[in-house]
Amino acid sequence: xxxxxxxxxxxxxxxxxxxxxxxxxxxxxxxxxxxxxxxxxxxxxxxxxxxxxxxxxxxxxxxxxxxxxxxxxxxxxxxxxxxxxxxxxxxxxxxxxxxxxxxxxxxxxxxxxxxxxxxxxxxxxxxxxxxxxxxxxxxxxxxxxxxxxxxxxxxxxxxxxxxxxxxxxxxxxxxxxxxxxxxxxxxxxxxxxxxxxxxxxxxxxxxxxxxxxxxxxxxxxxxxxxxxxxxxxxxxxxxxxxxxxxxxxxxxxxxxxxxxxxxxxxxxxxxxxxxxxxxxxxxxxxxxxxxxxxxxxxxxxxxxxxxxxxxxx
Amino acid sequence: xxxxxxxxxxxxxxxxxxxxxxxxxxxxxxxxxxxxxxxxxxxxxxxxxxxxxxxxxxxxxxxxxxxxxxxxxxxxxxxxxxxxxxxxxxxxxxxxxxxxxxxxxxxxxxxxxxxxxxxxxxxxxxxxxxxxxxxxxxxxxxxxxxxxxxxxxxxxxxxxxxxxxxxxxxxxxxxxxxxxxxxxxxxxxxxxxxxxxxxxxxxxxxxxxxxxxxxxxxxxxxxxxxxxxxxxxxxxxxxxxxxxxxxxxxxxxxxxxxxxxxxxxxxxxxxxxxxxxxxxxxxxxxxxxxxxxxxxxxxxxxxxxxxxxxxxxxxxxxxxxxxxxxxxx
Numbered sequence: 001x002x003x004x005x006x007x008x009x010x011x012x013x014x015x016x017x018x019x020x021x022x023x024x025x026x027x028x029x030x031x032x033x034x035x036x037x038x039x040x041x042x043x044x045x046x047x048x049x050x051x052x053x054x055x056x057x058x059x060x061x062x063x064x065x066x067x068x069x070x071x072x073x074x075x076x077x078x079x080x081x082x083x084x085x086x087x088x089x090x091x092x093x094x095x096x097x098x099x100x101x102x103x104x105x106x107x108x109x110x111x112x113x114x115x116x117x118x119x120x121x122x123x124x125x126x127x128x129x130x131x132x133x134x135x136x137x138x139x140x141x142x143x144x145x146x147x148x149x150x151x152x153x154x155x156x157x158x159x160x161x162x163x164x165x166x167x168x169x170x171x172x173x174x175x176x177x178x179x180x181x182x183x184x185x186x187x188x189x190x191x192x193x194x195x196x197x198x199x200x201x202x203x204x205x206x207x208x209x210x211x212x213x214x215x216x217x218x219x220x221x222x223x224x225x226x227x228x229x230x231x232x233x234x235x236x237x238x239x240x241x242x243x244x245x246x247x248x249x250x251x252x253x254x255x256x257x258x259x260x261x262x263x264x265x266x267x268x269x270x271x272x273x274x275x276x277x278x279x280x281x282x283x284x285x286x287x288x289x290x291x292x293x294x295x296x297x298x299x300x301x302x303x304x305x306x307x308x309x310x311x312x313x
Numbered sequence: 314x315x316x317x318x319x320x321x322x323x324x325x326x327x328x329x330x331x332x333x334x335x336x337x338x339x340x341x342x343x344x345x346x347x348x349x350x351x352x353x354x355x356x357x358x359x360x361x362x363x364x365x366x367x368x369x370x371x372x373x374x375x376x377x378x379x380x381x382x383x384x385x386x387x388x389x390x391x392x393x394x395x396x397x398x399x400x401x402x403x404x405x406x407x408x409x410x411x412x413x414x415x416x417x418x419x420x421x422x423x424x425x426x427x428x429x430x431x432x433x434x435x436x437x438x439x440x441x442x443x444x445x446x447x448x449x450x451x452x453x454x455x456x457x458x459x460x461x462x463x464x465x466x467x468x469x470x471x472x473x474x475x476x477x478x479x480x481x482x483x484x485x486x487x488x489x490x491x492x493x494x495x496x497x498x499x500x501x502x503x504x505x506x507x508x509x510x511x512x513x514x515x516x517x518x519x520x521x522x523x524x525x526x527x528x529x530x531x532x533x534x535x536x537x538x539x540x541x542x543x544x545x546x547x548x549x550x551x552x553x554x555x556x557x558x559x560x561x562x563x564x565x566x567x568x569x570x571x572x573x574x575x576x577x578x579x580x581x582x583x584x585x586x587x588x589x590x591x592x593x594x595x596x597x598x599x600x601x602x603x604x605x606x607x608x609x610x611x612x613x614x615x616x617x618x619x620x621x622x623x624x625x626x627x628x629x630x631x632x633x634x635x636x637x638x639x640x641x642x
Contacts, residue, residue: 211413217369218408219401219428219479233418308418309463 004313005302012294019290020072023283024065037277038081055081072287078280082273087284090269097167098265101188101257102250104181109189109196110243116193117200117239118227124205132197139194144253148187148260155183165262180263188257192246199242203235210234236307244300251289314385315342316519317366317487321379324358324365328374331595335361337543338379343487348513348520350534350551352527352566356591358543359523360409363489366521367406368396383487402432405480409492411473415464421448422460425479432483447478450515452508470501477508481516488513491523506532527570531555539563542591542602545621549628559630561607562587601632609634 035052036043043051052058056067071078077087120132139147156164162183168176207213208231216230258267266285273281304311324336336358343349351359364370365377368388381388383404388396400406405428408414416424425447426440435443441460448456451474464472473493480488490509494502510533513520522533530537530551537554539547539562547560558564568585589606592598600615601607607614613633621631 211408211410212416214369215408215414215476215479216416216427217400218367218406220397220399220431221401221427222397230416230419234416310417310465 001305001313005298008298008301012291012298015294016287016291020069020287021065023286023290024068028061028064033277068283077284077287080273080278080281082276082278082281087280090281091266091284091288094264094266094269096169096265097263098254098258098267100167100170100177101181101184101254101263101265102247104178105185105189105192105250106243106247108185109192109246112189113193113196114200114232114239117197118204118232120197120201121204121208122223122227124201129201132201136194136198139190142190144187144191144256145260147190148184148257151183151187152261165260167261167263167265180261184257184261184263187260188250188253191253192249195246195249196239196242200235200239203238204231207231207234233307237304237311240300240303240307244297247293247296251293316345316347316384317343317521318382319362319366319379320382322362322365322381323376323378324361324370325376325378326374327376334543334594334597336365337594339540339543339545340379341538341545341548343519343521345486346513346517346519347536348522348534349536349538350530351521351523351538351540352525352530353540354525354566354591356594357540358594359525359540360491362540363406363491363521363523366489367400367404369406398432401428401479401485402483403485404487404489405483405485407473407476407480407488407490407493409495411469411476411496414476415472417464420461420463421467421475425460425475425482428479428482443482444478447482448475450481450512451475451478452504453478469497470504473497473501473505474508477505477512481512481518484516485518487521488518489521489523492525493522494529495524495526502529509533527555527566539566543594544602544631546603546632547628547630548621549625549630553625553628557625557628559624559628560603560632561609562603563630565606603632 033048033052035048035055035057039048039051049058056064059067068078075088077091079086080090083090116132116135120129123129152164155161163180166180168180170177204227212234213226213230216226221230254265255267255270257263258265259271266288269281270285272278273285302313305313319342320340322336322339323334326333326335339358339362341349351362353359361370366381366383366388368377370377377389379389383399388399391399415421422441422444425444426435426437429435429440429443430437445456445460448459453459453471453474459467459471464475467475477493493509494505497505506529509520509522512518520533522529524530534551537547537549537551538545539554539560541562547554547558547563549559554563555567558567565585565587569587571584587606592602592605598618600617601610601619604610604614611633617633619631619633621629623629
C-alpha cells in the first residue's frame with residue numbers, strides 16, 4: 001500500500017512534465033505579443049524589442065522552456081508581467097475563495113446526487129425516476145452562467161434570501177462565508193449533480209440485479225439497508241471514479257462561476273491573466289489545477305480499497 | 314396442522330407478450346422436521362415456487378395468488394414489515410450460486426451477523442461471537458480468522474457453507490434450499506448434503522430442497538414433489554416414487570439418470586431422453602401439460618387435463634393412465 005502510494009506519486013512526475021510542456025507550448029503558439037501589450041499604444045518598435053529582451057522572450061523555445069521548468073522546480077512560478085508580483089503570491093491570495101467554492105460544491109453535489117441516483121434506481125420506471133432523469137438532462141443542457149444568473153435573480157434579488165455576489169473569508173465566520181457560497185455552489189454543482197446522479201442510478205440498477213441483493217432480501221433486510229449498505233457499497237467504485245473525473249468540471253466551471261458571482265478566486269485571476277496575456281500567471285494557475293486534478297484522482301484510487309476489499313495495491 | 318401449507322399457488326409474470334404462468338395452481342404441504350424435494354427440469358417453476366413462499370418475487374411484474382400458510386398464518390396476507398420478520402428468521406433460504414450469493418464487499422462475519430442483529434436483537438459483539446460459532450458448526454476451519462474474511466477469499470464449497478450458516482443462524486423452522494449443490498464439485502456436493510442432513514438433526518428444521526438432480530433427492534428427501542410446466546404432476550414418498558413412478562414424466566426423469574458404471578457392465582449404454590421441450594407457459598392448455606412429449610398420450614390427454622388422483626396410498630399423480638404400474642418397465 002505504502003509502496004503503491006510512493007509509486008503513484010512518482011508517476012505523477014511524467015504526467016506533470018507533459019502538462020508543463022503543453023502549458024508552455026500553448027502560450028508560445030497563441031497569437032498576441034505580451035511585449036507589445038506591456039509597452040502600450042505609444043511605444044516604438046525599439047521599446048517593444050527592449051521589453052521582449054528583458055522578459056527573455058527573444059531566446060529560443062527550448063532554452064525558455066528549460067529555464068522555466070528549472071524555476072518551477074525551485075518553487076518559483078515566475079513574476080507576473082502585469083503586477084510584478086510573484087505568481088505564487090498571487091495564487092496564495094486567491095486560493096481560498098476557489099478552494100471554498102469547490103469544497104462546498106463537492107459536498108453539496110455528492111450529498112444530493114447520490115441519494116437522488118439511489119432513489120431513481122429503486123423507483124426505476126416510475127415518475128420519481130423520470131423526474132430525476134429529466135432534471136439530470138436539464139442540468140446537463142443549461143450552461144453554468146445561465147443557472148447562476150437565474151439563481152441570483154430569484155434568490156438574491158427577488159426573494160432577498162442570500163447575497164447577490166461577493167465573497168467573505170472563512171475567518172469572518174462560518175455563516176457569512178457559507179451564505180455567499182450557496183448560490184455559486186448550486187450553479188456550479190448542477191452539472192456535477194446530474195453526472196453523479198446518472199452514474200449512481202446506472203450502477204445501482206446493475207447491482208440491484210445481483211444475487212447477493214436477493215440474499216439480503218431473503219435474510220429479511222429492510223429496504224434502506226439493502227439500498228444503502230448492500231447495494232451502494234458495491235456501486236461505490238464507479239461512483240467515486242466519476243466524482244474524481246468530475247473535479248475537472250468543477251475547475252472549468254469555477255472560472256465562469258467566479259465571474260458571475262464576482263468571487264475573487266483563481267478563476268477570476270485566470271480570466272484576467274488571459275485578457276492581459278500575463279503568461280507566467282496563466283502557466284502557474286494551469287499547472288496548479290493540473291496538479292490538484294492528478295492528486296485528487298490518486299486519492300480516489302486509494303479510496304477504492306475502502307469500498308472494495310478485492311482491490312489491493 | 315402442517316408447518317407449511319401451500320394451496321393453489323399461482324405465480325404469474327406479466328410481460329410485453331402476455332402472461333407467463335410460471336407456477337399454475339400448485340398445492341403441497343411440509344410437516345415440521347420433514348425434508349421434501351421438489352424436482353423437475355429447468356423452467357418447470359421449482360425456483361419460482363420457492364421464491365414465492367418467501368415472497369421474493371418482484372411485484373410487478375410478478376403476481377402471487379393462492380394461499381401459503383406457515384404455522385397457520387397466510388404469508389400472502391402479511392405486510393412487508395411482518396414478512397421481513399419471517400425471512401431469514403423462521404424461514405430461510407439457500408441459493409444455487411454460492412459464488413455470487415454473498416455480498417463481495419462485506420465480511421463473512423458481518424453477513425452472518427446481519428440476520429442475528431435483525432431478528433435476535435443482538436449487538437455487534439454478540440453477533441460476531443455467534444457468527445464464529447455458526448462457522449464452526451458448518452465445518453469451516455479456523456472460524457475466528459474466516460469470520461473477518463471476505464467471500465472472495467473462500468472457495469465455492471466454503472461459501473455455500475457460509476450461506477448455510479447464514480440460513481441457520483436464527484434456527485429457522487423451515488429451510489428452503491434452491492439447488493444448493495448444483496454449482497459445486499461432486500465431492501463438495503456430498504459434503505454439503507451431509508452437512509445439511511446433520512444440521513437438520515441438530516437444528517430440527519424442515520427442509521424444502523429444490524433440485525433437478527435425482528441423486529440428491531434419493532440422498533436427502535423423505536417425500537418428493539415432481540413439477541412440470543408450472544404444475545405438480547406427481548407426489549410420493551421417496552422410495553415409492555423411485556420404485557414405482559406413476560407419471561410418464563417422472564419415469565422419463567428417472568430413465569434419463571445415468572447409472573454409475575453401466576457402460577462397463579454393458580447392461581444399458583444409452584440414456585433415455587424425454588423428447589421435446591417444456592411447452593410455453595404463456596397460453597392456457599386444455600389438455601395434459603405433458604401430452605406433447607408423452608409416449609402414451611391419447612386424444613383424451615390432448616382434450617382433458619388429468620386431475621391429481623391418489624393412485625396408491627400417499628402417492629398422487631396427474632395422469633389418465635398412471636394406474637398401470639407396468640408402464641415403467
